[in-house]
Amino acid sequence: MTGPENMILPRTGIGVDVHAFAAPGEPRPLWLGGLHWEGERGLAGHSDGDPVAHAAADALFSAAGIGDLGTHFGTDRPEFTGASGVTLLAEAARIVRAAGFEIGNVAVQFVGNRPKFGPRREESQRVLTEAAGAPVSVTATTSDGLGFTGRGEGISAVATALVYPAANVHSSANLER
Numbered sequence: 001m002t003g004p005e006n007m008i009l010p011r012t013g014i015g016v017d018v019h020a021f022a023a024p025g026e027p028r029p030l031w032l033g034g035l036h037w038e039g040e041r042g043l044a045g046h047s048d049g050d051p052v053a054h055a056a057a058d059a060l061f062s063a064a065g066i067g068d069l070g071t072h073f074g075t076d077r078p079e080f081t082g083a084s085g086v087t088l089l090a091e092a093a094r095i096v097r098a099a100g101f102e103i104g105n106v107a108v109q110f111v112g113n114r115p116k117f118g119p120r121r122e123e124s125q126r127v128l129t130e131a132a133g134a135p136v137s138v139t140a141t142t143s144d145g146l147g148f149t150g151r152g153e154g155i156s157a158v159a160t161a162l163v164y165p166a167a168n169v170h171s172s173a174n175l176e177r
Contacts, residue, residue, distance in 0.1 A: 008165070009164065009165070010162050010163065011063045011162070011163050011165075012160060013163070014059055014062055014158070014159070015055040015058025015059030015060070015061070015160075017052075018154060018157075019049045020043065020148070020154035021152070021153060022043060028044070029042045029048075030043060031048040031049060032050055032052055032117075032155065033052040033110070033128065033138050034052070034124055034127035034128050034131065035120055035127060037115045046073075046080065046081060047080055047081070047084070047085065048083065048085050052128070052138060053085025053131070054069055054085055054088065054157070055157035055158060056089050056092075056128060056132065057073075057088050057092035059108075060163065063161040063163040064101045069092075072095060073091075086128070089128060089131040093132045093133050096163060102134075103161065103163050104163060104164060106128075106132055106134065106136045106159055107136075107137045107160050108128075108137070108157055109158055110140050110141075110155055111141055111142065111143050112149050112154070113142055113149065113150070117138070121138060
């Protein structure tokens with residue numbers, strides 16, 4: 001039997017990331033949800049500009065209370081110039097675990113007119129789940145023509161993450177007392 005002193009108290013976090021499309025004279029590949037989107041205009045950014053992966057990483061940092069994306073991978077860190085969002089997410093998950101947390105899950109929604117995400121949703125979720133070492137779900141929506149995403153100027157993403165202190169994780173032997 002377990003009492004309140006043995007309860008696992010989860011923590012939630014929110015992450016937001018926004019990237020404008022790269023200038024027409026500065027072609028970049030589009031990386032979104034950990035995937036390369038051939039033939040699509042890329043996003044500007046210090047790293048690969050993947051707002052889905054970046055928002056997921058930011059939500060993990062928020063949930064653990066250990067800073068944000070800029071704290072760990074800011075533009076003042078030249079070693080992250082051009083870094084893959086999947087690499088950043090994997091490193092964020094490592095940092096969160098090193099801080100004493102396990103990851104329950106991450107949910108991300110991106111807002112943009114393109115690319116059409118549905119056909120590659122499962123592929124994206126597999127790549128991001130592998131990077132985080134925990135379930136990552138991704139949804140997509142448009143903003144019905146409103147704002148910078150509606151005008152096709154960029155893409156934004158919002159993520160939530162759930163983490164819990166690793167010290168509170170009970171083995172099956174402890175639960176059978």
